Amino acid sequence: MPISENVDQSRKFTRRLVLLMGVKGLALAGLTARMYQLQVRDSERYTTLAEENRINTRLLLPLRGRIFDRHGRPVAVDVEDYRVVMVAEKTGNVQQALDRLAGIVELSPEQRERVLREVRRRRRFLPVTIASGLTWEEVARMEVNAPDLPGVLTERGYTRVYPYGEEVAHLVGYVGPVTEREQKEDPDRLLKIPEFRIGKQGVERTYDRRLRGRGGTQRVEINASGRVQRELGRKEGTPGDAIHMTIDMALQQKALALIRPHRAGSVVVMDIHTGDVLVMASTPGYDPNLFIHGLRAKTWRALQTNPLGPLLNKAVSGQYAPGSTFKMPVALAGLESGAIDTGTHFDCPGVFQLGRAKFHCWKKGGHGPVAMRDAIKQSCDVYFYELALRLGIDRIAETARRLGIGVPTGIDLPAEKQGVMPTKAWKRGYFRDKRNKAWFPGETAIAGIGQGYVLATPLQLAVMAARLANGGYAVAPRLVADRPPGNRTAYRRAQDGFRRLGFDAANLGRIGEAMAAVTNETGGTAFWTRIAETGMEMAGKTGTSQVRRITAAERARGIVKNEDLPWHRRDHALFVAHAPLDDPRFACSVIVEHGGGGSRVAAPIAREILLETQKRYGSLAERAGLDLDFAHRAGGRGIPGGIR
Incomplete structure (x- = not known):
């Protein structure tokens, strides 16, 4: 091969090498610049993102505001109770677990269907509430049978309770689970929590915003699959406002006792x-406590088809x-x-x-x-x-x-x-x-x-x-006053x-x-x-x-x-x-x-x-004395509570 051809090939090789080295150099420079951007200039931003992936902030349910009659008698309160929850990931066969559980606590077909629906919809490591309002006997049976129920746990929570039952049903109403439509119409993040309840009827519905309260927060560390590893911090929510009704429960009970023998009717008494x-x-009525743990289809149909209209105020x-x-x-x-x-x-x-x-x-x-x-x-x-x-x-x-x-x-x-x-x-x-x-x-x-x-x-x-x-x-x-009316x-x-x-x-x-x-x-x-x-x-x-x-x-x-x-x-x-x-x-x-x-x-x-109304509230001239006497019997509390 002539010397001139060797020289040309050598020059071509040199040019290609220089070109390749230049490309590599540019790539290295770009990579270096990108690493600088990520690690130095944008370091704070990506550190925050990484922290958010590792640290999760969750909403905590606030206590719902209490509702009182004019004398401070509670007509709607949150009470601590026990509930059964299931973690499907640890349970294995959910159907079999529900079958075993049915021998310990009462489960209606509607409850089973709801649990299966929730298990399909949620991630399997998230708990699903099966039943709430457990009696002490049911809690004891759960604890005894715990080894045979993997993934089924007993937890403490809060349930809305109406102490006067049907005597206030048409006034106070009741709370219930949030529907998909209600979630779309209301931007409040609390409605995304499965256990959250909102007012469906009565004062519970009219004053729902005031009664809800504000949710708290819980900071937890999670792994790549979203499972909680440990709690890092907690801030409890603010309970909802207390609502003071103008109703006198003693008179309400008296009126209902008078009208119940007549099957259907209504009595109203108001300050002119x-x-x-x-x-x-209003009679007949219904027990709002039935709606708390989920109403059976048979009971709901009976209420709806009753010709006396118990659901109607x-x-x-x-x-x-x-x-x-x-x-x-x-x-x-x-x-x-x-x-x-x-x-x-x-x-x-x-x-x-x-x-x-x-x-x-x-x-x-x-x-x-x-x-x-x-x-x-x-x-x-x-x-x-x-x-x-x-x-x-x-x-x-x-x-x-x-x-x-x-x-x-x-x-x-x-x-x-x-x-x-x-x-x-x-x-x-x-x-x-x-x-x-x-x-x-x-x-x-x-x-x-x-x-x-x-x-x-x-x-x-x-x-x-x-x-x-x-x-x-x-x-x-x-029906609702700015402050407890009492005997006024x-x-x-x-x-x-x-x-x-x-x-x-x-x-x-x-x-x-x-x-x-x-x-x-x-x-x-x-x-x-x-x-x-x-x-x-x-x-x-x-x-x-x-x-x-x-x-x-x-x-x-x-x-x-x-x-x-x-x-x-x-x-x-x-x-x-x-x-x-x-x-x-x-x-x-x-x-x-x-x-x-x-x-x-x-x-x-x-x-x-x-x-009876006039005997309880006396004449206008006597009213001031009654107020002083009532305050004394109530022990000077801000919310009257002396009358039961």
Whole structure:
């Protein structure tokens, strides 16, 4: 090979070597620069990331806020309990473990299904709660059988408990597991914790945010697979706020004892000046404690299909024709408009003819000539047919709505119904068929005695009674107070906290006199159920809400008495009242479903509960002394707790 070719090849090799070395040098320089960036310039950032991979911060459940009645009695609390948890990674065959466990603690099919679902969804080393609220006997059996149950552990935790059970179910409600929808709608990180519970009904739901509290934190060291190695630090959460209700549990229990024998109904008692609700009883009820550990499908179906509606808070969600308790708004509308005065008489022959239609009075022979006072006292239907037609439905509705009929009260409970106070415009909008849109005079007449389309809740009727008694102020009911009310009632007059409704005080006084005659004068429809104790007398109005149509043929044969009818065809019994007569403080409404006559069934319940209320809270002059005595018996604690 010529020397010149060797020289060329040598030069090529040298160039390639230099090029290769240059590339390697550049790569080394880039690597060096990158290492400098990672180890020096970005050292702090990556150290933090590495630390976060090794150190995990977890949320700790806070204690839920407690709920008390007005005297400091706890109606919803968190109590320490024992629960069974399973770590699937250590258990092996989950199905077999559940079979063995079922012989020690009671497990429903729904619980087994939930556990299997949670095991599939979570990492196998994370614990899944199987059952909570274990008794001491179950805990003991668990400990004895622990060697045969690998991966199944007994832990201490907290469970929501309702000491008064169904007596407060419709008010306090209950808590339950968080659904996927609720997680999407609420950004609170606490909802991501499987054991976390939120309010589902009642005050638990309305004040859920305040009751939740703020979660604590736990710093733990974990390995590459996410398993906890050790705890590095812990900061406990902040418990939720305490909620103080206006309810008096002793009166609540008294009201329930009075109404339970009648199968279904409601009692409401409220302070006419402050709006504090002292009693809100609805029966039948349910035990909210059943929902804590998971309700069985059979139990849930039984509650849902019960025709008496135990899940329904009848005080705010039950809608009833108010019957003759509606005669006060009609009479007030007549006085306010000038359509009548106290001397205006209508003749009651026992039946009112309107065209070819006949509208009957409850008294077959009629009341004869009657004025407003006696028409309310004796509950004359013909008088109010006549008056309603003079006024027209829209004028009646305007007064009734100002008194709270057909208008939401704004009570701090979910699922409140609005009721119905019909007008001509309401009917045009309610019915689709043009033939049903017209308003007829007969519909006005029947509305005059609280029948037809008119519907009200027991709470609305109590509000109506309160506004009539407090001088015409728009008092609004409430269940939760800023601080424990204790024995304080009427501690603020209605005119200091609520707007005036614009009624003439003299006209309100005339309505009050007529209501007083109902219960305290011979011939009044509730005279035999009056409060005889001096200084505690009540004024009221009976009502009977008809649930069936009485045909002409039945009238000719003789109307079948309520007690001779099947229960579901009997009239509803109603009564509204306020007490005492001198300087009223409390209003009450009672509805007994299919109870028959208001004077015979509902009025005695109102008498007993209003009498007990006045005895417990004394007169306005005595109130300050009661407060001092109560504080002494409670030991001077910030939250009254002396009464049980």
